[in-house]
Every structure is written in C-alpha cells, then in structure tokens.
Amino acid sequence: MKFFIxxxxxxxIKEAQDLGVLDGVTTNPSLMAKEGIAGDENVIAxxxxxxxxxDGDVSAEVISxxxxxxxxxGEKLAxxxxxxxxxxxxxxxxxxxxxxxxxxxxxxxxxxxFSPGQALLAAKAGATYVSPFIGRLDDVSFDGMELIDQIxxxxxxxxxxxxxxAASVRHPVHIIKCAEAGADVVTCPLSAITALLNHxxxxxxxxxxxxxxxxxxxxxxx
Numbered sequence: 001m002k003f004f005i006x007x008x009x010x011x012x013i014k015e016a017q018d019l020g021v022l023d024g025v026t027t028n029p030s031l032m033a034k035e036g037i038a039g040d041e042n043v044i045a046x047x048x049x050x051x052x053x054x055d056g057d058v059s060a061e062v063i064s065x066x067x068x069x070x071x072x073x074g075e076k077l078a079x080x081x082x083x084x085x086x087x088x089x090x091x092x093x094x095x096x097x098x099x100x101x102x103x104x105x106x107x108x109x110x111x112x113x114f115s116p117g118q119a120l121l122a123a124k125a126g127a128t129y130v131s132p133f134i135g136r137l138d139d140v141s142f143d144g145m146e147l148i149d150q151i152x153x154x155x156x157x158x159x160x161x162x163x164x165x166a167a168s169v170r171h172p173v174h175i176i177k178c179a180e181a182g183a184d185v186v187t188c189p190l191s192a193i194t195a196l197l198n199h200x201x202x203x204x205x206x207x208x209x210x211x212x213x214x215x216x217x218x219x220x221x222x
Contacts, residue, residue, distance in 0.1 A: 001179050001183060010050070071097055075104075102126025132164070170192065
C-alpha cells in the first residue's frame with residue numbers, strides 16, 4: 001500500500017520524505033489556502049516545489065467546474081511536471097474530463113467520491129486514482145470503511161486498473177483498516193503516519209534494553 005501525505009506544507013512533506021515511506025502527495029484548494037498560497041503563479045510554483053521533494057505522484061486540483069475549464073486547467077497542470085496528477089471532482093463534467101484526460105494519457109485523481117456508484121463511473125472513465133472520503137462519511141454517521149470494502153470488491157471483480165486512494169484519513173486505525181481492505185493508497189496528515197510508530201510496549205522495551213546495557217557497562221568498568 002502506498003502512503004501519500006495530504007498537505008501543501010513543504011516542511012511536513014520533507015519530513016515524510018525523510019522518513020523513507022512517502023510515495024506521493026495530495027493537495028486541494030483548502031490546503032493551499034491554509035499555507036497562504038494564492039494566485040495561479042504562486043500555486044504553480046508551489047506544485048513544482050513539491051515535485052522537487054517527492055518522487056511519486058502529486059495531485060493538483062482543478063478549480064473549474066465546467067468541462068472546458070477543467071480541460072484547460074488540467075492540461076496546463078499536467079504540462080508542469082511528469083509527476084503531476086490532475087485532480088478532478090466527481091461531477092458529470094468531471095467524469096467527461098477524466099475520460100478526455102485518460103484518452104490523452106494524462107493521470108487523474110477523481111476526488112470527492114462518497115458512493116460505490118461514483119467510484120464505478122470514475123473507473124469506467126479511466127481515472128488513475130479514485131478518492132473516497134472515509135473520514136467525512138464517518139462524520140455524518142456512515143461507515144467510511146464499508147465504502148472502501150465495496151470499491152475494492154467492485155474493482156477486483158471487473159479488473160479495473162483504477163487505484164483506490166483512501167482520502168480523509170484521520171488516524172492510524174483508518175490506515176490499518178484501509179490496508180486490511182486492500183486500498184492501493186492512503187493519503188493522510190503526517191500525524192497519522194507518525195502515529196503508526198507508537199506503541200507503549202516498544203517504549204517500555206527500549207527503556208529496559210538501555211537500562212540493562214547501562215548496568216552491564218557500569219559493572220565492567222567497576
């Protein structure tokens with residue numbers, strides 16, 4: 001399973017990259033705004049900075065909601081760097097745009113997916129990735145992980161090449177559940193990834209090892 005980090009913060013991306021487990025980055029207009037990145041030129045420059053840090057795909061989202069606008073923006077984004085994946089919303093025009101990009105060999109990420117039917121349409125249109133938002137479903141009392149199970153099952157049944165990119169991942173339990181369900185990718189905050197490092201028994205065991213080593217060294221020098 002691939003690990004993507006869901007942020008536009010360069011320091012966090014570098015930290016995840018240095019950890020040695022990062023496979024890509026996803027961003028969206030909200031994440032760009034959070035970092036104070038505004039204006040077309042600044043946003044484009046920021047995408048290029050991200051591509052310099054990571055080796056994998058970098059999702060860059062279109063702002064337009066109509067087909068022509070999506071195509072215009074998407075082609076411009078895709079031309080920036082080979083790692084750019086054009087992020088397109090799950091709408092009627094979005095599906096049309098994904099099919100257009102697919103025919104042109106441009107990688108796409110269909111975002112804001114909340115049902116297996118939407119995921120099926122994205123795969124039929126040739127999306128590279130489909131992004132079901134599990135955390136947001138949990139927020140409204142639906143089981144986000146059930147959606148991952150459904151999409152994985154459908155894609156495996158029909159041999160779709162589209163990768164399931166679990167999005168809106170909030171915590172390490174989400175990550176483990178996605179791995180168990182067979183998601184191809186999870187995208188999440190750095191905090192969710194680093195939380196996988198933690199277990200109290202690891203801390204206790206390491207403390208014990210170091211104490212015993214110190215005692216043995218003290219005896220040897222006594």
